[in-house]
Amino acid sequence: MAGTPAVVMRLVASAFAVAERAGGIARKVMRSGDLGIVEKTGANDLQTLADRLVQKSICASLSQHFPKVTIIGEEDLPAEAVEEELIENGQSEEILQKPCPSEYINIKEEELVVWVDPLDGTKEYTEGLLDHVTVLIGIAYNGKAIAGVINQPFFNYQLGPGATLGRTLWGMLGLGAFGFELKEVEGGKCIITTTRSHSNKLVADCVQAMEPHDVIKVGGAGNKIIQLVEGKASAYVFASPGCKKWDTCAPEAILNAVGGKKLFLHVCPQ
Template sequence: MCEMPGGAAVDLFELLSVCVDLSMKAGEVVREVARGEMGLHAKDEHGDLTGVVPTLNEVQSGVDVVTSADLLAQGLIEGSLVCEFPGLRLVGEEVVGADDLKAVPADRSLVFRLGRGGEVQRRVVDMSEVVVYVDPLDGTREYVVGDRKLVFVMIGISYRGVAYAGVVHQPFEGECGRTIWCMEGYGCFDDHPDRSENLLTRVAPSRDTVVLVTTRSHHSEAVDVACAYLSADEVIRVGGAGYKILCLARGVADVYCYPSPGTKKWDTCAPEAILRVATGGKLTDFQNLPIDYDDTENVENYGILATRESEYHAVCSERLFGGGFCRWKELNERR
């Protein structure tokens, strides 16, 4: 994790533009590494490198790993943001040294040109109230085993503790990747050319059933109990926090439930902003509390409960927490 000290002021539109541009550039790095040696290493429970090169079977069984793509993408995004916005608070999943930071020119006007540029008014705020969360490669396990539709570059922008804006880039969607970005009060944008897949024009499937999406690699008794409490008709088990939240935004699923610690704020900041801005969805932790992104000392979330529609979140909360939170704490302590 890397965090920079607070600064003076920042234009959120310029910051978002730079983040969109850097996510695409990081996507190029991720694709390039995939064509050669991945530089695979295992991580321990604290996220530190162990020096061990895991086998493919160990990766598939759930060993936490990092690749050269994770580190190179982190160095590019972090190095460029620090150069463009000195003093910006930044929290990244990967730890890279000063020699590995790579600043590249970034476009401060990208969202003006690609979005409704003529309608944009500058949004300059106190930089000390902004935190940027970087997940340079969400879905590393899936990246290694070849399930690359689940791979994302994610950069979230929090303002006054709330997931306020963000970008998710899918490097392996189409020839040059797909990028979705948003900002509170401005809107959500998707560069996917197919109207049936584009987040803004896609028609969510109509159904009378409840579809729940949850973890594939961290199965537990708590997950099974939560799924039962929510009375889901269908359960999708898949990797990547970003992909699961995007399943809600796309209407593929109605609720994302993960009742245990494990996800981090860089996993949720960008996709939470997109979920809320695109569909009016809602995301909390598994104590039914909003995630405080201004707190950079505690980056781990106590689980996730997210729904495509905010009203349905209240229904799920009553089913899960009506009897109190203690049952989930007890189940997790038995893991």
């Protein structure tokens, strides 16, 4: 008789199911036509009803089953009761069947941290650039991103009415990444992906220093990492402060799971 899966595997399996529910919430809010937009620090830092509902759903669902895990979400929301319809109790059976990497088998709940970006690419969500939007759930241990789940609520939306929307990608160090086809940029070209709404001279100079064949400007850290793993870009360059751990944890885990790297470059003054 098989034993109970390791805590981290059960957490990833739950995060997968929760991310899929989150994608459904984002689509439902969009269909309603009332996005409930508020500005947090300015026109480029927005929050919508989808941000609020998705964060409540993810945090409440995971807390219910993993009460000792630290869960940190991007949005500063008041403590209040969460509607039952937002709670997800399911788990991905596919993930539960995967073998846990040996170095993570004995991790305890209280040693894990979950970083949540309920709607990565909120500005793009409000502008109808729906393929830029992702839901990010990252799992960290000892300060290192070890697993991540990315849901694309509007994947396939360009196919029009009747298309099946949404997909969920996930990855874990020592296991690999799933839910997409790993590709490299064709012809060995240097194609850079970078920010579409937070650029400045330093970012532009760093991008051009790479002498790219092409530059893809898109929203959302999760979306940019998807550009990398699916062979649409070879590097994501963002030489500026601004990314937080809820932006990077899930994408970094998936990128590292397929052999990619996140690099911090420090330039010393002359």
